[in-house]
Amino acid sequence: MFSSLDAYKEKMETLIESLSSKLKDTGSVCWQIGNHVKDGSVTPLDYIFFEIFQRHNFILRNRIIWRFNFGLNARKRFSGRYETLLWFTKGSDYKFNLDPVRVPQIYPGKTKRTEQGYKPSGNPKGKNPSDFWEFDAKQSFEGQPVWDFPNVKANHPEKTIHPCQFPNEVADRCILALTEIGDTVLDPFAGVGTVVSCAEARSRVGIGFEFDPRYLMLANERLEQARLGELVVRQSGRLPRRPNGNEKVAQVPQEWLDLG
Amino acid sequence: MFSSLDAYKEKMETLIESLSSKLKDTGSVCWQIGNHVKDGSVTPLDYIFFEIFQRHNFILRNRIIWRFNFGLNARKRFSGRYETLLWFTKGSDYKFNLDPVRVPQIYPGKTKRTEQGYKPSGNPKGKNPSDFWEFDAKQSFEGQPVWDFPNVKANHPEKTIHPCQFPNEVADRCILALTEIGDTVLDPFAGVGTVVSCAEARSRVGIGFEFDPRYLMLANERLEQARLGELVVRQSGRLPRRPNGNEKVAQVPQEWLDLG
Known part of the structure; x- marks a missing residue:
């Protein structure tokens, strides 16, 4: 779609x-972005956008890291397992x-000493x-229509990830x-409409633009489901699930134990 | 120490x-850095250093995020809980x-289908x-001499964090x-000598510079302990500890339950 990183930067700046001209003075911009990797050389794209937003007098309040637990395994560097979200x-x-x-709270029972004795x-x-x-x-992907995308082939989300396929909760938390x-x-860049659906579900007014008609159609369907309260999404505010050690997938296989 | 961010940048560039002139062609630079926050406006310092290193033809292989679980709580933005490490x-x-x-592996028991049936x-x-x-x-802080620093006042590492106080394993993993x-x-910027001690413990040659004589003295002591195999550090390769729910600190206090 873009001939070079410079062409991309120019378009994004526009x-x-x-x-900026449409944003209210009390408003925020959340910009979610990954890395540009070429020949093993990494350019985190938030570097580029920070520069642009700063030139337009935006103030960075947080660079949020969102981590996932799947993806390609790198051999000559550490595998990429996060993206960033710039909140201006x-x-x-x-x-x-x-x-x-x-x-x-992870440690709700933690106490501190006060004049009235130890208190949470x-x-x-x-x-x-x-x-x-x-x-x-x-x-994150359970029950999400992204499962039905032609480019998601197996029941492993890591196989091919649609660029817009971020968890519902990323959008939900920003909106709230x-x-x-x-x-x-x-x-x-509305994609399959995660953000507009979240906005709808939280009684905000969602407006989205999407170039690809396949995504747009799906986005409209999902928005309609959100309006009816029927869109299946992961509940916000739940801690990530960790295997408890009793499940089969969490146990070291005999095959590996046999290796010595 | 520096009159402005620009003065700092200039010094760092030198x-x-x-x-760069001393580094071998097969060598790496790991640059660990946090945020510069002024009036609630955040500048992640890796932005500045990426620019400098790029100007000197370094190639970024990974921007590593290292997360911690303590620190000041922000009220008008999300609390800062990570720093970055640029590996060039x-x-x-x-x-x-x-x-x-x-x-x-989190899921060692995960299998895939092969011609010989399901295999890990x-x-x-x-x-x-x-x-x-x-x-x-x-x-990370257990048994670390940083506990004895005059500016660490209580038994909460979050009270005042010495800037060099990063976990041993950050250095250890890079060195390995x-x-x-x-x-x-x-x-x-050797500080209390975490990196040089790790280098010593892993049979590498550690060289460190430190301006502050108090840190330097402590660094030398710790290096000597590392040589004797007596430096107490957290073992590398262990997963972060999570409360199992039975411990008192992991339980919701009655006081909060009474709130309704």
Whole structure:
């Protein structure tokens, strides 16, 4: 689609300029992006976008890391297992609602000494989810129509990942934290409509653009399901699932034990 | 120490130029860095260093994220819980040893279908640790002399974190993967000597520079302990510890339950 990284940067700059002119002063931009890898040389694309957004006077509030647990295995470097999400605001008077996105405390029973004796030291409503977000591959893709894409071949999400195929909760958490009921949420690369569906489900107004008619059709179907409350998505706020050691897949196979 | 971000950049550029002239063609640079935060505006410092290293023809192989589980809680943005480590090489003929840094498979029992029936699908030696590294605060700081620093006041590592206080395993994994026995490892900001001690313990030659005489003294002591095999560090290759739910700190306190 783009002849070079420079052509891509130029196009994106034009887009970001338009977005900026439409964005409210209290609004936020969330920009989710991966790496450009050529001959084993890695360029994290957030480097490029940080520069562009900064030139348009946006302020970076967080570079959020979202980690996944699947993908190609690299041999001459460490395997890529995360992408980044840049959260920018136009000014200092931005919306940020922490309470709806708090996650459970890992150590809720931790105490601190007070004048009234030892008291729980955390917040009972949960903790700030931090700038690092973790998702479980299996749960994230369960029941998602992306499973039906022609380029997803086997029942392994890692086989071929659609670029827009990020977990519902990434969008959901941004919408809950950075907007209020009735606000407008725009996704210029709507894909299969994860963001607009989330916006709908959270009583925001979702607007999405998508170039590819196949994705667009699917996005409209999913949006309709979201309106009817029938879109199957992973519940937000759940901790990633970890094998408990009793399941077969979590046990070291006899075959490996036989190796010595 | 520096009057501005620009003064800092200039100084760092001079340093990186010298490092480059000393580095072997098969060598690597690992650059660990955090964020510069001013008035709630975040500048990830790896952005600055990527630019400098690129100007000196270094190739980025991975931007590694290392996550920790403690720190200040932000109220108007998401709390910072990771730093980055940029791994650069001078050329394409670089050293990378995956086997000594493989980590246990999460699902060792996962199988794939082969002509000989279902076989375990992973590598029995473990998996590529990926570009995302997780460490447990408590284990990382246990038995570390950093506990004795005057600016660490309570038994919470989060109270005041010495900038050099990264877990031993961050250094250890880089040394194991990117160097061989007998190679030289240079740390221009040696602090309390984590990197040089690791180098020593792994039969590499560690060289460190440190400006602050208090840290330097401690670094020398720790290096001596490493030589004698007496330095207490967290064992590499262990998964982060997670509370199992039975421990008191992992249980929701009655006080919170009473809130309704």
